[in-house]
Structure formats: C-alpha cells, structure tokens
Amino acid sequence: xxxxxxxxxxxxxxxxxxxxxxxxxxxxxxxxxxxxxxxxxxxxxxxxxxxxxxxxxxxxxxxxxxxxxxxxxxxxxxxxxxxxxxxxxxxxxxxxxxxxxxxxxxxxxxxxxxxxxxxxxxxxxxxxxxxxxxxxxxxxxxxxxxxxxxxxxxxxxxxxxxxxxxxxxxxxxxxxxxxxxxxxxxxxxxxxxxxxxxxxxxxxxxxxxxxxxxxxxxxxxxxxxxxxxxxxxxxxxxxxxxxxxxxxxxxxxxxxxxxxxxxxxxxxx
Numbered sequence: 426x427x428x429x430x431x432x433x434x435x436x437x438x439x440x441x442x443x444x445x446x447x448x449x450x451x452x453x454x455x456x457x458x459x460x461x462x463x464x465x466x467x468x469x470x471x472x473x474x475x476x477x478x479x480x481x482x483x484x485x486x487x488x489x490x491x492x493x494x495x496x497x498x499x500x501x502x503x504x505x506x507x508x509x510x511x512x513x514x515x516x517x518x519x520x521x522x523x524x525x526x527x528x529x530x531x532x533x534x535x536x537x538x539x540x541x542x543x544x545x546x547x548x549x550x551x552x553x554x555x556x557x558x559x560x561x562x563x564x565x566x567x568x569x570x571x572x573x574x575x576x577x578x579x580x581x582x583x584x585x586x587x588x589x590x591x592x593x594x595x596x597x598x599x600x601x602x603x604x605x606x607x608x609x610x611x612x613x614x615x616x617x618x619x620x621x622x623x624x625x626x627x628x629x630x631x632x633x634x635x636x637x638x639x640x641x642x643x644x645x646x647x648x649x650x651x652x653x654x655x656x657x658x659x660x661x662x663x664x665x666x667x668x669x670x671x672x673x674x675x676x677x678x679x680x681x682x683x684x685x686x687x688x689x690x691x692x693x694x
Contacts, residue, residue, distance in 0.1 A: 426580050428485035428602075430476045431545045432509065433532055433563075435466040436493050436500045437553040447661070454659040455522070456553070465500040468548025470616035472608035473504055475578060476546050477617070483580045486510045488539060492531045493517050498632065505627035506619035513539060513633045515640070520647055524654070525558040527647055532559075533566035534640035543602040544585065549574055549609045560607035569603045576611040 439462040448457040476487050489504040491497040492515040501512040515535050517523065523531070536542060545567070550557035564571035577588040584601045590609055608614070619627075637647055671683040 426483055426582075428479065428483055428543045428580060429541055430480065430485060430487045431536055431539075431542050432469070432473045432476050432487060432489045432504070433545070433547045433559070434469045434473070434489055434491040434497075434500045434504060435548065435551050436463050436491065436497045437466050437551055438462075439464045440467075440552040449659055449661055451658075451660060453521075454656045463496050463499065465503060466548050466551045466553075467616075468550060468552070468608060468610065469500075470548075471576075471610045471614045472546040472548050472606075473507060473509065474614045474616045475576075475608050476544075477508060478614070479544075479578050479580065485543075488513065488542075490515065490532060490535055490539075492523070492528055492535075501632060502627045503619065503624075505630050505632075506623040507617055508619075508623070511633070512630070513635060516634060516636050518637055522656070523647070525556050526562055526653065529559050529562035529566050530646065531637070531640065531642065532563055534642055535635060536567065538635070538640060543604075544578075545603070545605045547605070547607055549607040557607075560605055564605035567603070567605065569605060570600055571605040571607070572598050572600055573607045574609045575606040576609050576614060578606065 438456055438458060442461040446460055448459055449455070450457050473487075473489065479485075480487055487509045488511040489501055489509045490513045491500050494517050497517075498514055501514055505512055513535060515531055520527065536545060545563065547560045547563065549560070551559075560573065561571050572587045572589060574590045575587045576590055579586040581599075584599050585604060587598045587600060587606060588595055589598060590611075637644070669686070671679040671686065673679040673682055
C-alpha cells in the first residue's frame with residue numbers, strides 16, 4: 426500500500442547552544458539568537474526518518490511542509506537531501522510568535538491545498554517552547570484521528586499499525602487512514618545524515634512557496650489563537666548559592682560549628 430505522507434517540520438534555535446551563551450530578551454519575551462544556529466526540531470526529524478523508513482517499505486511520496494521565516498527553507502532543503510520528494514514553504518509574514526492553534530490552522534490549510542494524503546506526521550513537541558499541542562490541533566482542524574507518541578509505523582491490509590510509547594511501556598494502535606501521528610524518538614528512528622551530493626542536489630530541486638493569502642487565510646485568522654494565552658514574563662531563573670565553611674583548629678571544632686549552623690538554620694536540636 427503506497428502512502429502519500431506529509432511531514433511537518435519546525436525550525437528552532439539549536440537547543441545544544443552552551444548555557445553561557447543562552448540569552449533572553451525580556452522586552453520581546455523571546456530567546457536571543459546570538460551565535461546559536463537554526464536547526465530542524467529533533468522530533469520533527471524523527472518523524473521524517475520514520476516516514477522515510479515507511480516509504481522504503483511500502484512506496485509512496487513524502488512531502489515536507491514548514492511554516493516559518495525565510496530561514497525555514499534550510500530545514501526543507503535538508504529534508505530533500507534526506508530523500509523527501511517535495512517541499513512546501515509556508516511564509517510567515519510578520520507573526521513573530523504563532524501559537525499552536527495558528528500553526529495548526531496554517532498547516533491544515535496547506536495540507537488541504539496540496540491535495541490527497543494518507544498520513545500526516547509531526548514531532549511530539551518542539552525543542553523551544555515544548556507546547557506539544559500542534560499534532561492534536563492539526564487533527565482537529567482536518568477532522569481526522571490522531572495517535573500520539575508513535576515511534577514506529579507498519580502498513581498492513583488493516584491500516585497503519587502504530588507502536589506508541591506510554592508512561593508504563595508501550596502499546597499498539599491500528600488506525601485507518603487518513604491519520605495524524607505525533608512522533609517521538611527511539612533507537613530506530615535516529616535521523617539519517619544526508620550525503621554531500623544529495624545536499625548539493627537539494628538546492629536544484631523546486632520548492633513551493635505559499636503565502637497566507639495563497640492559503641485563503643486572513644491576518645485576523647492568523648492571530649486569532651494569540652488571544653487565548655499571553656506570555657507575561659520570560660526570564661532565566663537565577664539560582665543563588667550561599668556557601669560557608671565550618672572553620673576551626675581541629676576537626677572537632679569544625680564539627681561543632683557545623684552542628685551549631687544546622688541548629689541555627691533549622692531551629693531544632
């Protein structure tokens with residue numbers, strides 16, 4: 426059963442940035458890019474790798490979609506180098522903090538516009554805000570079922586057999602297409618590294634670009650979700666550690682002073 430698969434990709438700041446280089450703009454309530462690279466969210470790459478393995482077994486087509494600024498093209502080119510078949514860039518035209526509902530509405534409009542599909546795959550959550558709601562909201566927008574925390578998929582005559590991780594282990598879900606799945610990581614869906622030649626060839630492949638107007642959405646619709654919650658403050662917690670040394674000429678003196686300090690702090694004998 427060949428499958429028409431859609432994989433949604435999100436570009437984020439590299440979460441591996443050294444802690445000492447991580448900064449927050451308190452006024453804009455966002456992380457400062459600084460020297461950090463922009464990378465594809467790792468769970469989205471797990472989703473793409475799972476899709477590639479599924480296509481290698483049953484055939485079909487993989488289309489990658491990303492909603493973001495011009496830089497999102499880098500994530501799409503990398504996906505093409507990994508052997509995705511087509512790429513669609515949904516241009517973010519001035520919404521600096523699209524919430525999960527806005528993203529889901531945009532992706533749903535693009536998925537409907539691109540035509541028929543069997544399976545939509547997204548990462549279980551993003552490595553920046555970690556909201557983890559886009560997959561469920563996207564399924565709601567498309568009016569189809571959603572299976573969460575999937576780490577492997579097998580196509581059978583009965584449908585798609587999804588292995589999903591749970592708090593106590595794993596279970597198996599058999600679902601009919603069309604279907605949305607949110608993908609988590611395991612040892613078998615580690616993203617492959619594209620060959621240098623494929624990276625170079627990816628820049629020769631066509632890339633479809635759609636604006637919000639192309640999707641039939643209005644600016645008001647694009648900002649509707651932003652009224653549901655507000656980021657009141659964003660800061661890096663400051664952890665203060667006050668350290669005192671128990672001093673004395675002998676070990677017994679230091680132990681006595683240490684014991685006195687415990688009594689002073691706790692107020693007990």
